[in-house]
Amino acid sequence: MARKFLYAIVFLVVLVIAAALALRVWGGRLEKIAFVPTTPFEEQAALAGNAYADTAMWLSHPRFTKATDPARWQPDGAAPVARDVPKFAVFFVHPTSYLERAHWNAPLDDRQSRRRARTFVRGLASAFGPASEIWAPRYRQATFGAFMTDVPEAKQAIDLAYRDVSQAFDAFIAGVGPETPIVLAGHSQGAEHILRLLRERVTGTPLQSRIAVAYPIGWAISVEHDLPKLGLPACETAEQNGCIVTWSSFAEPAETDDWLDLYRRSPGLDGKRRGDSSILCVNPLTGTINGKAEASANLGTLVPDWDLKSGELVVGAVPARCDEHGLLLIGDPPDLGPYVLPGNNYHVYDIPLFWQNVRQDVARRVTAWSAK
Numbered sequence: 001m002a003r004k005f006l007y008a009i010v011f012l013v014v015l016v017i018a019a020a021l022a023l024r025v026w027g028g029r030l031e032k033i034a035f036v037p038t039t040p041f042e043e044q045a046a047l048a049g050n051a052y053a054d055t056a057m058w059l060s061h062p063r064f065t066k067a068t069d070p071a072r073w074q075p076d077g078a079a080p081v082a083r084d085v086p087k088f089a090v091f092f093v094h095p096t097s098y099l100e101r102a103h104w105n106a107p108l109d110d111r112q113s114r115r116r117a118r119t120f121v122r123g124l125a126s127a128f129g130p131a132s133e134i135w136a137p138r139y140r141q142a143t144f145g146a147f148m149t150d151v152p153e154a155k156q157a158i159d160l161a162y163r164d165v166s167q168a169f170d171a172f173i174a175g176v177g178p179e180t181p182i183v184l185a186g187h188s189q190g191a192e193h194i195l196r197l198l199r200e201r202v203t204g205t206p207l208q209s210r211i212a213v214a215y216p217i218g219w220a221i222s223v224e225h226d227l228p229k230l231g232l233p234a235c236e237t238a239e240q241n242g243c244i245v246t247w248s249s250f251a252e253p254a255e256t257d258d259w260l261d262l263y264r265r266s267p268g269l270d271g272k273r274r275g276d277s278s279i280l281c282v283n284p285l286t287g288t289i290n291g292k293a294e295a296s297a298n299l300g301t302l303v304p305d306w307d308l309k310s311g312e313l314v315v316g317a318v319p320a321r322c323d324e325h326g327l328l329l330i331g332d333p334p335d336l337g338p339y340v341l342p343g344n345n346y347h348v349y350d351i352p353l354f355w356q357n358v359r360q361d362v363a364r365r366v367t368a369w370s371a372k
Contacts, residue, residue, distance in 0.1 A: 035145030037101040041153040044105070044140065047164060052137065052171035059094065059121045060136035062175070070122035071134040075302055077313040078129070079356060085363045086370040087132035088212060089176040090183045092125040093165055093190030094136060095218070098143050104157035105140040114138065123302065124187055124351045127358040130366075131183065133176060137168030141189060158192070165193040169201060181212040181369050183362060187350060191219035191246070195230060199269070203231025212369035213362065214244045218350045221246055223326070224277040225268025234280050238287030238361075241369035245282040245361065247322070249350050251333035255343030260325060279326025284354035285319070287361055292321035295331070300356030303336060313356055320354070 047057075055061050060071035071092065097116035098106030106113045121136050128134060142157040176182070184202075186194040194216045202208050208231055221227060221244070227234060235243035250256060268274045283291030285298055298320070300313035318330040330353060333344055340346055351358055 036149045041156045060134045062133045070118045071125040073122045081130045088181040088366045089133040090128045090131040092136040093186035093193045094120045095188035130363040135172045139164035185215040188218045191216035213365040221280040222268045222274045222277045229269035236289045239368045241365045247328040249346040251344035281322035281326040290322040295319040302352035302355040
């Protein structure tokens with residue numbers, strides 16, 4: 001299973017890197033040719049009301065066995081879960097795995113994107129392994145190209161994907177115990193859907209008091225223009241709960257001009273342009289906002305061997321510090337191979353870089369929530 005995971009991760013990263021390098025050289029025109037659909041948006045009916053009662057609509061589910069649940073995969077060397085961690089449930093939304101331009105939203109019967117999604121769940125959601133339950137829905141995700149354009153079809157595609165996620169969230173809430181603490185987590189597109197769940201389904205409702213922590217990782221959150229609309233504060237200390245943890249990883253020297261320019265021009269949740277507002281950065285090594293830590297604080301980075309036959313957790317692989325903009329800098333580029341985005345952007349590895357620390361962070365915050 002470990003070998004399959006490593007092969008799939010490398011394939012995905014190579015694919016994304018090749019696309020990113022081409023876009024860097026040839027710009028927006030190639031971007032649209034390569035990824036943005038030219039077909040009309042296909043309005044689709046909502047899924048059947050009981051769609052998520054079927055475990056086939058889930059990538060990870062409490063009724064799955066450990067052998068068939070990708071979120072329960074663990075690398076060699078993973079520290080055992082402490083026995084005193086209370087029971088809690090994770091709702092995890094995977095990042096974009098549909099890269100085609102034939103449709104604005106991934107068909108549920110698309111085998112390739114489904115395989116990629118399982119790989120993402122195995123490599124990312126597995127960091128939340130201390131949970132007693134992990135739920136990761138399949139959904140009609142927006143295609144990769146929907147995040148490269150501002151045409152109306154792109155928003156329609158993202159809205160359709162969110163409707164599926166929201167429906168899956170209903171099934172999740174109905175399936176977990178009424179007193180069970182909840183962890184919301186997602187990466188990239190999945191993080192955007194988690195943020196929308198916070199705004200539309202959680203804030204101001206009884207559910208808000210049950211959120212032990214939220215991890216919308218790999219999605220920029222403006223401290224000034226976004227955070228006040230999310231209903232939860234940033235996690236300022238390592239023991240804090242009922243708060244938000246997020247970061248975006250770059251090695252040094254980090255070439256972030258294009259990334260920051262896009263951020264500055266984009267509207268925040270308050271409708272105002274984000275401008276030079278600070279990006280929320282909770283350091284995964286310290287658990288504190290705008291923190292800094294040496295590599296010795298890194299309990300385990302998920303790293304594939306160069307021969308791609310196995311994977312291991314490497315202790316002390318990378319440091320981490322939040323810079324003046326709110327980006328997470330990890331020092332010299334770690335030796336994970338050449339498969340990183342231009343500008344030393346380690347977006348694909350946001351969670352694997354700090355896999356073991358994330359595992360401990362979620363257990364610590366849920367334990368503090370339960371004690372409270």
